[in-house]
Amino acid sequence: MNPVVEPLSWMLGTWLSDPPGAGTFPTLQLFQYLEEVYISHVGQPVLNFSFNAFHPDTRKPMHRECGFIRLKPNTNKVAFVSAQNTGIVEVEEGEVNGQELCITSHSIARISFAKEPHVEQITRKFRLNSEGKLEQTVSMATTTQPMTQHLHITYKKV
Ligand code: HEM
Structure with missing residues (x-):
């Protein structure tokens, strides 16, 4: 692994939601979802994710x-x-501190026919919890709602 990305090495691996993720937003009914996550590197000073x-x-x-x-x-x-x-491309920036990464969107671009309401800001927190599980929390502000949590999910390593 490139030593530059060593502070993020706790994110590496294949992860599967456990339990299912929880989706919320003032305009939406609560929903659950499953998620597979792949975070890898190829020796560059960068991680690849899906x-x-x-x-x-x-x-x-x-x-x-x-x-x-x-x-x-x-x-x-x-x-x-x-x-x-969904037709969004975004850049978020922030800081890693120990096994916690907090980031906020700096720019969001979207296709001309993206569905409304449009997302105006995104913040995420990733952390490795005391059980060795990865957690992600996503909040967003849209053209109709202020910054509110949209997703919370815990993943186990597979
Ligand atoms: C709805 C953004 C990730 C599931 C929405 C809406 C926005 C949005 C703007 C419309 C809210 C409204 O109508 O007021 C995002 C962004 C994401 C993200 C920026 C990532 C950073 C996810 C993920 C799931 C998800 C991972 C998991 C399945 C849904 C569902 C709805 C929704 C089910 C309601 C139905 C729909 O509009 O398709 N999301 N979302 N979203 N999102 Fe997300």
């Missing part, structure tokens, strides 16, 4: 995103670059 969500009953594919996580060498500054199947 997040693949599925309906818990039908296993129908739902939200998907993939991208890269970069660390500014000799700092704890992190950049997270993601392309989503």
Whole structure:
């Protein structure tokens, strides 16, 4: 592994939701989802990721995103670059501290016919909990709602 990304090595692996993730938002009914996560490296100073969500009953594919996580060498500054199947491309930046990564969107671009309401800001927290499970919490602000939690999910390593 490239030593630059060593502070993020706790994220590496194949992860599966356990228990199913919980989706919330003031405009939505509570929902559950399954998610497979692959976080890998190829020796570059960057991690590669893909997040693949599925309906818990039908296993129908739902939200998907993939991208890269970069660390500014000799700092704890992190950049997270993601392309989503909904037609959003975003850059988030933040910091890794121990086994916790907190990031906030700096730019969000979308296709011209993206569904409304549009997301205006995204924040995420990843952490490795005391049971060795990876957790992700996603909050967002949209054109109709202030910053509110949208997702919380815990993954076990498989
Ligand atoms: C709805 C954004 C990840 C499932 C939405 C809405 C937005 C959004 C803007 C519309 C909210 C409204 O109508 O007020 C995002 C962003 C994500 C993300 C920015 C990642 C950073 C996910 C994931 C799932 C998911 C991983 C898991 C299945 C849903 C569902 C709805 C929804 C079921 C309601 C139905 C729909 O509009 O398709 N999301 N989402 N989202 N999201 Fe997400």
